[in-house]
Amino acid sequence: MINGSKVLDHPIRWAMVGGGKGSQIGYIHRSAALRDNNFQLVAGAFDINPERGMAFAAELGIDPDRCYPDYKTMFEKEAQREDGIEAVSIATPNSVHYEVCKAALEAGIHVVCEKPLCFSTEEGEELVALAKKKNLVVGVTYGYSGHQMIQQARQMIKNGDLGDIRVINMSFAFGGYNYKIEETNAAAKWRFDPKKAGPSFAMADVGTHCLYIIEAMIPDMKIDKVLCSKDAFVEGRELEDNAFTLMRLNGSEHVQEGAKVYCWSSSINCGARHGHVIRVVGSKASIEWDDERPNQMTYEIEGEPVRRLERGAGYLYEEARVEDRIGGGHAEGLFEAWANLYRRFALAIEGMSKGEEEYGDFWYPDVEAGLAGVKWIEKCVESANNGEVWVKY
Numbered sequence: 001m002i003n004g005s006k007v008l009d010h011p012i013r014w015a016m017v018g019g020g021k022g023s024q025i026g027y028i029h030r031s032a033a034l035r036d037n038n039f040q041l042v043a044g045a046f047d048i049n050p051e052r053g054m055a056f057a058a059e060l061g062i063d064p065d066r067c068y069p070d071y072k073t074m075f076e077k078e079a080q081r082e083d084g085i086e087a088v089s090i091a092t093p094n095s096v097h098y099e100v101c102k103a104a105l106e107a108g109i110h111v112v113c114e115k116p117l118c119f120s121t122e123e124g125e126e127l128v129a130l131a132k133k134k135n136l137v138v139g140v141t142y143g144y145s146g147h148q149m150i151q152q153a154r155q156m157i158k159n160g161d162l163g164d165i166r167v168i169n170m171s172f173a174f175g176g177y178n179y180k181i182e183e184t185n186a187a188a189k190w191r192f193d194p195k196k197a198g199p200s201f202a203m204a205d206v207g208t209h210c211l212y213i214i215e216a217m218i219p220d221m222k223i224d225k226v227l228c229s230k231d232a233f234v235e236g237r238e239l240e241d242n243a244f245t246l247m248r249l250n251g252s253e254h255v256q257e258g259a260k261v262y263c264w265s266s267s268i269n270c271g272a273r274h275g276h277v278i279r280v281v282g283s284k285a286s287i288e289w290d291d292e293r294p295n296q297m298t299y300e301i302e303g304e305p306v307r308r309l310e311r312g313a314g315y316l317y318e319e320a321r322v323e324d325r326i327g328g329g330h331a332e333g334l335f336e337a338w339a340n341l342y343r344r345f346a347l348a349i350e351g352m353s354k355g356e357e358e359y360g361d362f363w364y365p366d367v368e369a370g371l372a373g374v375k376w377i378e379k380c381v382e383s384a385n386n387g388e389v390w391v392k393y
């Protein structure tokens with residue numbers, strides 16, 4: 001159970017790039033990182049507009065000397081301080097991730113980066129190699145994977161409760177982008193600009209969350225090939241607002257050879273909120289998890305009544321109970337899931353700094369997971385652009 005007990009020798013001196021005033025995701029980064037006192041926000045370059053960013057930093061209570069106009073100045077000035085930053089989170093539009101991540105690693109700073117990590121596998125591989133060379137952590141905020149029921153699913157699959165996995169049916173298909181929202185909403189506008197968003201909108205924005213969740217549930221999962229069909233249904237969009245992806249998996253310990261995964265990534269699913277549901281079908285049983293009801297997961301054994309597993313319950317695997325913060329019955333949510341991830345990032349940073357490499361089943365979305373998402377987007381786009389054909393992974 002997490003109850004605020006001290007975990008690290010000292011809180012990690014932490015900064016943010018992006019996530020400025022009015023941004024969509026900045027606040028949850030701060031809430032999650034600061035929740036357990038493992039990080040201390042000491043500096044920031046929060047905004048594309050330097051004055052606005054510095055004013056916001058001051059509003060957050062940051063020392064005026066450490067409210068920076070841009071990330072380059074921040075890394076340079078912080079390197080001159082004895083108490084300079086040790087970690088930085090990047091919560092900017094996608095096009096900025098790679099350059100800030102690379103600069104941070106070169107400056108010897110651990111990174112938490114938004115998804116997608118970068119635009120191409122070449123860039124991703126470079127970041128993987130750099131993080132390794134510098135012995136630094138790169139965490140990626142696939143925030144939903146911090147929910148405790150994802151841990152439960154991982155243990156159930158590992159222990160063979162589902163038998164061999166044959167089918168995964170998943171979606172992150174939200175509504176609200178069924179008209180030109182980008183004409184009035186700045187955060188939607190950059191998402192359809194390939195220079196700022198990269199080669200994909202719907203798959204990069206939401207499909208990668210599904211992908212990481214199943215990677216977390218099935219750590220040895222190997223994609224053999226992908227087939228993708230994507231569309232921009234709303235006229236004038238340069239990037240897809242809807243995509244269907246089919247994947248064939250190689251066999252592994254708990255995956256039947258040729259298992260199929262279907263992923264619907266969408267922003268035009270009228271009437272839906274998130275539409276983010278993961279159903280894993282094995283040879284003995286299925287599980288289903290919905291991000292809008294994250295405290296529950298159904299467990300359906302063939303021939304038996306449906307069971308609804310509840311977060312925090314004593315019958316869950318131990319691994320699914322260690323991050324319980326308030327006891328079963330109380331609803332935890334996305335803020336707790338993110339806080340769990342930030343806690344793991346902090347533990348990984350401390351472990352890495354002390355040279356501890358063995359974490360047991362401790363896992364977090366790392367730089368390899370960031371690269372995996374980028375590769376998936378690349379392969380899906382290749383498949384769709386080549387006439388919706390199977391593409392070898």
Ligand code: NAI
Nearest residue numbers: 018019020023024025046047048091092094114115141187
């Ligand atoms: P947004 O457009 O609402 O905010 C972006 C922020 O970054 C703004 O404060 C802007 O001023 C700042 N910024 C832009 N360029 C900058 C630069 N060069 N230096 C410093 N600050 C800069 O965007 P939103 O929706 O918050 O998305 C940011 C990132 O977070 C994206 O990569 C997106 O994919 C990701 N995201 C992730 C989610 C998740 O569940 N993990 C959910 C929503 C967004």
